[in-house]
Amino acid sequence: MTDDQLSTTFAALADPTRRAILTRLAEGEATVNELAEPFPVSLQAISKHLKVLERAGLITRGRDAQWRPCRLEAAPLETASSWIDTQRQVWNHRLDQLDQHLKSLARTSKET
Amino acid sequence: MPDDTATITTTGTDDDLGEVTITRDFDFPREMLFAAFFDPEQLTHFWGPPGISTPVDKITIDARPGGVFATTMVDDASGAEYPNEGVFVEIVEPERFSWKEPSGMVTSSTLTDLGGGRTRLVIHQTNVPAMYRSAEALEGFNASLTRMAEYLATRPS
Numbered sequence: 541m542t543d544d545q546l547s548t549t550f551a552a553l554a555d556p557t558r559r560a561i562l563t564r565l566a567e568g569e570a571t572v573n574e575l576a577e578p579f580p581v582s583l584q585a586i587s588k589h590l591k592v593l594e595r596a597g598l599i600t601r602g603r604d605a606q607w608r609p610c611r612l613e614a615a616p617l618e619t620a621s622s623w624i625d626t627q628r629q630v631w632n633h634r635l636d637q638l639d640q641h642l643k644s645l646a647r648t649s650k651e652t
Numbered sequence: 653m654p655d656d657t658a659t660i661t662t663t664g665t666d667d668d669l670g671e672v673t674i675t676r677d678f679d680f681p682r683e684m685l686f687a688a689f690f691d692p693e694q695l696t697h698f699w700g701p702p703g704i705s706t707p708v709d710k711i712t713i714d715a716r717p718g719g720v721f722a723t724t725m726v727d728d729a730s731g732a733e734y735p736n737e738g739v740f741v742e743i744v745e746p747e748r749f750s751w752k753e754p755s756g757m758v759t760s761s762t763l764t765d766l767g768g769g770r771t772r773l774v775i776h777q778t779n780v781p782a783m784y785r786s787a788e789a790l791e792g793f794n795a796s797l798t799r800m801a802e803y804l805a806t807r808p809s
Contacts, residue, residue: 552673594760605711610677627777628672628674629701631672631775632674632700633701633702634698634701635674635676635698635773635775637697637698637699638676638678638685638688639676639697639699640682641688641694641697641698642684642688644684645684645694646680
C-alpha cells in the first residue's frame with residue numbers, strides 16, 4: 541500500500557461516525573437504513589460517510605440497487621494499524637545494531 | 653550491557669500532535685554515538701531494518717542546519733529502493749540533533765552523559781503526520797478489528 545492510499549484510509553478513519561459505522565459492520569453486513577439508525581443524522585449524511593469509506597476501500601457495497609448491503613474490508617485497516625508498531629521495530633532494531641556497531645569499533649581500537 | 657528496556661511512549665489523539673519517544677542507554681560516551689550518526693561509513697552499519705540495507709554510497713549527510721540528510725534503504729531480496737530525505741534543523745555536538753522530513757515530522761535525538769562513559773539516547777518524533785497519528789486512534793479500535801477478523805473468517809466467500 542502506498543502512502544497515498546494509507547493517507548486516504550486514515551482520513552476516512554478520522555471521523556468518529558465512520559469508525560462507529562465500521563464497528564457496526566464488523567458484526568456483519570448492513571443496509572444504509574440499518575447503519576443510520578443509531579445516529580442522529582440524516583440518511584444523506586450517512587450515505588456521504590459510506591462513500592468516503594468506499595473510496596478508501598474500507599467497505600464494499602452489494603450491486604442490488606434496492607438493498608446494496610455494506611460490508612467491511614479488512615486489508616486497509618490492518619495496514620493502517622501496523623504503522624506505529626513498524627516504527628517501534630525499526631528504531632529498536634536500529635539502536636540494537638548501533639550498539640553492536642559501537643562494540644565492534646571499541647574492539648577494533650583496543651586491538652590496534 | 654546497555655539497558656535493553658527501551659521504552660516507547662506514544663501519546664496523542666485525533667486532536668493533538670502525535671509523538672513517539674524511544675529511550676536507550678549505551679555503554680559508550682556520547683561523542684562516539686554522535687559521530688556514528690554523522691558518518692556514512694558508520695550509519696550504513698546500523699540504519700537498515702532487518703532485510704534492508706542502507707548502502708554507504710546512497711547516504712548524504714550535510715551536517716549543518718539546513719543541510720540534507722538523505723538515505724536510501726534497499727530491500728535485500730527484491731532490490732526495491734526506499735529513498736528518504738530530510739533536512740537538519742539543529743546540530744549541537746555532542747548533545748543533540750534533529751532533522752525534518754517533507755511530511756513535517758521532526759526526529760530529534762538527545763544524548764545525555766550519564767557519567768562513567770555511559771550515554772542515554774532519546775529519540776523523539778514530533779509532528780507525526782495525521783496519517784500516522786491516526787494509527788494511535790486506531791488502538792482503541794483493535795477490539796473491533798478482532799471481531800472483524802472473526803466475522804470475515806465466517807463469511808461465505
